[in-house]
Amino acid sequence: MKKFISLFFVALLLPLTQAFAADYSDGNGYTAIKNPVRTDDPNKVEVVEIFWYGCPHCYSLEPIVSAWKKDIADDVDFKYMPAVFGRGWLNHAKAFYVADLLGVEDKLRADLFNAIHVEGKRLNSEDDLAEFFAKYGVSEDTFRKQFNSFAVNSRLSQADAKIRAYGARGVPGIIVNGKYLVTAATAGGNNNITSVVDFLIEKERQARQ
Template sequence: MNRRDFSAQLVGASLGGAGLGTIGLTASTGALAQGAPVEGTNYIKFAQPVSPATPGKIEVVEFFWYGCPHCNAFEPALDAWQKKLPADVVFRRVPVAFRDEPFVAHQKIFYALETLGKVDAMHRKVFYAIHSEHARLDKPDEIAAFMAKNGVDSAKFLEAYNSFSTQTKTKQAAKLAEAYKLDGVPALGINGRYFTSGSLAGTNERMLQVTDFLIQKSRTGA
C-alpha cells in the first residue's frame, strides 16, 4: 500500500465504507522480467547508503504496518522466508507511521512486544485481530485487554508500551523510513544500499526473489 492508499483506507473506514482488505495494490509496470532483476525497475540502489544497525552482517529490514492488508497477506511467506536465511544475514522488522494515529499506536504495540520478548508469539495474532476480527487496537485499554486475553501480562505490556525506550524506537523508525525514502508498505531494505517493494518487483512474492538477488549482490560488495 502506498501513502494515498492508506489515506483512502482510513477515510473509508471512518465512513463505514470499504474494509481493511478492500484496497487493492496498484498493478505495477515494473513486474519482474525474465532473468535478473533490473536496477531502477525492480529495485532501487541508493547513491548514499543507509548505515545498517548490525555491522558485519547483511541486514534486511521489513517495513510494515499492522493495519495494512497487504502486509497481513505477505506475512506468512515472509515469515517462512526469513526463517531460512543464512548466518550472514540478519532480519528485522520496522513498523512505520505515515500519520500519528492509528499508526503510532501500532508501532508501540510492536516495540512493546519486542521489549517483552513476545513478538514471535503475538505478531501474527495482532494481524489476525485487526484483519479477521476487525479490532482497531488503537487505544491503550483495548490493546491491554487484547494482550491479557492472549496471555500477556497487561500491566507489563502497558509499562513497555508507554516506556521511553518505545518512544525512542518509534522516532528511530521514522528516521529510518525517511532515509529509505519509504512511500508504502510492505517494503524491504537490503543492507542499507538497496530497496524493493511489491510494486517494484511486481508482486510481494517476487519481492522476496529480488531480495535474494540483492543479498547475493551485497556479498560481492556491488
C-alpha cells in the same frame, strides 16, 4: 530414469532463472537508495521489513516473509520495523516495540494480523491492545508501563529517522543492507519480493568479496 528426467528439466530451467535474476536492476525489481543508510552489523547483510499491522498488503506479505526467513543464512540479519505514516499507525508501532522488548512479538504477530484483518478488530487504542497482550501473559500494568516508556519512544524515533532516510513512502517495503528498497510495485507483486531480496543479498555478498 525419472531422476534423470527431473535433473534434465532442472538443468533447463536453471539458465532461465539465472537470466531472470540478472534482469533485476535499479528501477526494475528494486530501487537504489540515494544515500545508503548505515546498518547495525557491517559483518552481515541486513534485511528490514517496514510494515504496519493495519496494512492489508503487509498482512498478505506476512506468510511469505515468515516462510522465507526460516531458511535465511547466518550472514543475514533480518528485522521488522514499524512505520508511522498516519495518525492511526502510532499505537500499532508502539505495540510492536512493547512486544519486541517483552519477547512475545513472534508469538502474537500472526494473531494480531488475523485479529485486525480477519476478525475485523481495529485494536487501535491502548486499552484494546492491553487486553490483547494479556492473552500472551503480559499484565495490563506491564503493558502500559512499556507502552509509554522511554525505551519504546526512543526506538520509535530511531525507526522514523531511518525510514525517512530510506526514502520509503509506504508499506510494505523491504530494505536490503541500507542500500535497496524492494516493494510489490518494483518487484511485480508480493510473491516476487523475496526473489528480489535474495538477488540483492547475493549482490551484497559478492560486493564484500
